[in-house]
Amino acid sequence: MEIKDGLYYSEDHEWVRVEGDKAYIGLTDFAQEHLGDIVFVEAPDLDGQFEAGAVIGAIESVKAVSDMHTPVSGKVLAANEILDDSPDLLNKDPYGQHIAVLEMADRADLDKLMSSADYAAFCDKEAE
Amino acid sequence: MQLQRTPLYPMHLKYHGKLIDFGGWELPVEYESTGIITEHHHVRRQAGLFDVSHMGEVDVRGEQAEAFVQNLVVNDITSLAEGQICYSPMCYPDGGCVDDLLVYKYARDHFFIVVNAANTDKDFAWMQEQAIPGVSLQNLSSSYAELALQGPDAETVLQRLCDADLGAIRYYWFHYQVQIAGIECIVSRTGYTGEDGFELFTDPEWACSLWEAILDAGRGRVLPIGLGARDSLRFEARLPLYGHEIDRKITPLEARLDRFVKLDKPSFIGREALAGQYQSGPQRLLVEFEMVDRGIPRAHYEIQKDGQAIGWVTSGGYAPTLNKNIGLGLVGHEFAASGEQFDVIIRHKPVRAKVGESIFYKRQKNS
Numbered sequence: 001m002e003i004k005d006g007l008y009y010s011e012d013h014e015w016v017r018v019e020g021d022k023a024y025i026g027l028t029d030f031a032q033e034h035l036g037d038i039v040f041v042e043a044p045d046l047d048g049q050f051e052a053g054a055v056i057g058a059i060e061s062v063k064a065v066s067d068m069h070t071p072v073s074g075k076v077l078a079a080n081e082i083l084d085d086s087p088d089l090l091n092k093d094p095y096g097q098h099i100a101v102l103e104m105a106d107r108a109d110l111d112k113l114m115s116s117a118d119y120a121a122f123c124d125k126e127a128e
Numbered sequence: 129m130q131l132q133r134t135p136l137y138p139m140h141l142k143y144h145g146k147l148i149d150f151g152g153w154e155l156p157v158e159y160e161s162t163g164i165i166t167e168h169h170h171v172r173r174q175a176g177l178f179d180v181s182h183m184g185e186v187d188v189r190g191e192q193a194e195a196f197v198q199n200l201v202v203n204d205i206t207s208l209a210e211g212q213i214c215y216s217p218m219c220y221p222d223g224g225c226v227d228d229l230l231v232y233k234y235a236r237d238h239f240f241i242v243v244n245a246a247n248t249d250k251d252f253a254w255m256q257e258q259a260i261p262g263v264s265l266q267n268l269s270s271s272y273a274e275l276a277l278q279g280p281d282a283e284t285v286l287q288r289l290c291d292a293d294l295g296a297i298r299y300y301w302f303h304y305q306v307q308i309a310g311i312e313c314i315v316s317r318t319g320y321t322g323e324d325g326f327e328l329f330t331d332p333e334w335a336c337s338l339w340e341a342i343l344d345a346g347r348g349r350v351l352p353i354g355l356g357a358r359d360s361l362r363f364e365a366r367l368p369l370y371g372h373e374i375d376r377k378i379t380p381l382e383a384r385l386d387r388f389v390k391l392d393k394p395s396f397i398g399r400e401a402l403a404g405q406y407q408s409g410p411q412r413l414l415v416e417f418e419m420v421d422r423g424i425p426r427a428h429y430e431i432q433k434d435g436q437a438i439g440w441v442t443s444g445g446y447a448p449t450l451n452k453n454i455g456l457g458l459v460g461h462e463f464a465a466s467g468e469q470f471d472v473i474i475r476h477k478p479v480r481a482k483v484g485e486s487i488f489y490k491r492q493k494n495s
Contacts (some may be wrong), residue, residue: 036158036356037165039446040424040453042475058475060424062164062446063157063356084422 009119010071043079074102134181135332167357175279176353184248192262219398223379273335278325285346309341322365366488423479425455
């Protein structure tokens with residue numbers, strides 16, 4: 001299982017990549033492995049305002065539907081439209097494909113997220 | 129609760145199955161190196177091996193065996209030859225389904241019935257309640273392991289392990305005391321995938337040896353397949369699943385299984401109710417639909433027409449071979465015509481779907 005350095009991680013197994021005041025949000029390798037073949041991504045509505053931890057969309061694998069949360073508060077600037085036709089890219093390249101981009105409302109949200117090292121320990125615990 | 133394990137449990141560990149609780153059984157939903165979609169395609173294109181040992185088996189013997197089974201199920205089993213199999217729903221007096229099953233006829237005084245795993249105890253109790261003098265019933269579920277080899281390459285692979293001519297076993301027929309890799313099996317040409325293939329019943333003690341022999345003979349062609357793909361394959365081929373398309377509260381006529389309901393039989397359990405429903409026409413009907421707008425329909429989602437509930441999705445999902453999101457729904461009969469449009473409620477939003485015919489997968493038969 002791959003965990004990338006330089007990203008922030010949530011307990012819901014989402015990653016955040018920060019560029020200026022933009023937060024790119026995606027699913028971790030642990031999450032995609034756990035979900036299995038992903039066949040549908042419901043992207044958040046553009047311009048939607050969300051609090052950290054809120055459900056912003058859904059990820060569907062063959063067997064199950066999972067909520068997609070945002071680890072940070074903010075406004076949705078864009079969704080990754082490639083996933084409309086190729087949701088399986090989340091399985092193949094989980095850190096290369098973001099699901100949404102948010103304009104962060106409060107950088108302090110990042111303090112509540114995990115580093116790659118903390119997230120690795122968190123996953124080990126979940127796998128037990 | 130302690131999960132039950134099948135005799136093939138060691139194989140699921142060896143081949144890295146992702147084990148889940150499936151109705152009280154610890155079984156693989158998929159295997160780590162493949163996954164549901166890869167497994168699904170593999171069965172359609174080559175062949176896959178399934179552990180279906182959780183299925184129940186009931187032996188019916190005695191001089192009244194034929195009369196007993198004929199009364200028990202809605203299909204006509206008196207038309208079966210020795211060695212032939214039929215599919216049938218088994219109904220309550222009100223026409224609702226106890227289960228659906230396969231009836232294997234050895235002889236007029238000996239039938240072998242295969243039932244759904246989760247229903248085994250309920251079915252066996254129901255059968256015992258209906259028992260008549262001259263019939264003995266035995267629940268043999270723990271005496272058999274069951275393996276299914278499904279896919280276009282199934283016969284070629286299995287033939288390598290067997291001297292008897294498997295081509296002689298026609299669709300919905302079975303042979304018994306067949307030696308596969310030296311292991312005695314009941315071999316039937318049946319399955320739950322929409323592909324050609326076989327189901328093998330054998331002594332639990334030999335189940336792992338049989339599994340390994342088949343994988344070995346099918347190296348490069350046969351993969352172990354989990355329950356996830358078993359469900360996507362059966363669904364895509366529009367095969368009914370108890371608890372979804374049929375149920376205690378859903379009759380076989382509503383589920384469009386008319387061709388298995390022989391109302392010309394003089395009597396059987398549920399006949400009166402089903403004959404009445406047939407005459408008046410069912411108020412609800414199972415329909416095939418495909419999504420017009422983006423979204424995946426899933427079992428139990430509500431179906432609406434102009435904001436009013438008209439039914440629900442019985443099974444739905446992404447169909448890998450068809451590469452479409454499709455579903456089966458039980459709706460008011462007035463909404464069952466091909467071309468009808470309605471909404472599936474997905475996460476509180478209506479998403480448009482369209483009723484059709486022949487949307488589902490059908491194998492191109494070459495023989």
